[in-house]
Amino acid sequence: MPELPEVETIRRQLCAAGVEGRTIEKVYIEWPRTVEPLTPSAFCKKVQGHKLEEIGRHGKWLIFRLDGNENLLVHLRMTGRFYLTQGTLKKGKHDRAILQLSGGLNLHFRDPRKFGRWRLAASIEGLGPDALTVTKKEFFQCLDGQNKVLKALLLDQSFVAGVGNIYADEALFEARLDPRRKSGTLSDAEKLALYKAVTKVIKAGVRNKGTSLGSGQGNYVDLNGEAGGHREKVKVYGRAGQPCVVCGQPLHKIQIAQRTTVFCARCQK
DNA sequence: GAAGACCTGCTA
């Protein structure tokens, strides 16, 4: 569920809550497959006693830098979220992993659908430039030699990291580009429009602390359990059949690369 | 590409 803006919001809140600088005193793995490729006991052994020095992010990955040369890499996938408790540990219903930190702070990883993953590694492989900080030059370089359907390309984390289904649809609407277009057919002006649109919608998402839709269990909430404020700003995602905010025509819903895609057939060319 | 797998819980 969370895309870059949601992950960045959580990262900032973890920093603000003073998680950095604490020692990981004990690790609980409640769902073994959360950690990979290590077994839970091997994972706990390698993490316990280490200091959590800094929290970073690349694309949708959270990067907990540990002392030594390893990082705890966390991907929230569809329903992962973090929350903090103080004092005696009480495990929540959908908690899949918990870090007991120095000073009595507990960092819970709640993930109903069990898709989230924790890894130990020096770095993350195979990601393109981060969508929040990608430069125009990098973006054009990444587009070079590509000829993929635009929607699929934006979802490809090796192209640009951090864009998911919501922000892909929003960026394509913002750029007025048809999601079915092939990237090789874009003019320079259209490439620039796409670059501007991607960075614009991602930055707006971060500013509004992420997007939440509906009220389901998997619905995104931040560290404090609050919904993102970007919901009202979404122009196409989840609005199939409703009028386009620009031309008033009903928005279309189609499948591209097995993902629901909403767009305006009149505005997006 | 497309389809299935991984999973649970909410909505229609």
Added chain:
DNA sequence: TAGCAGGTCTTC
């Protein structure tokens, strides 16, 4: 009860 979900990986 069936269908759907913001993500990614594996296997045709």
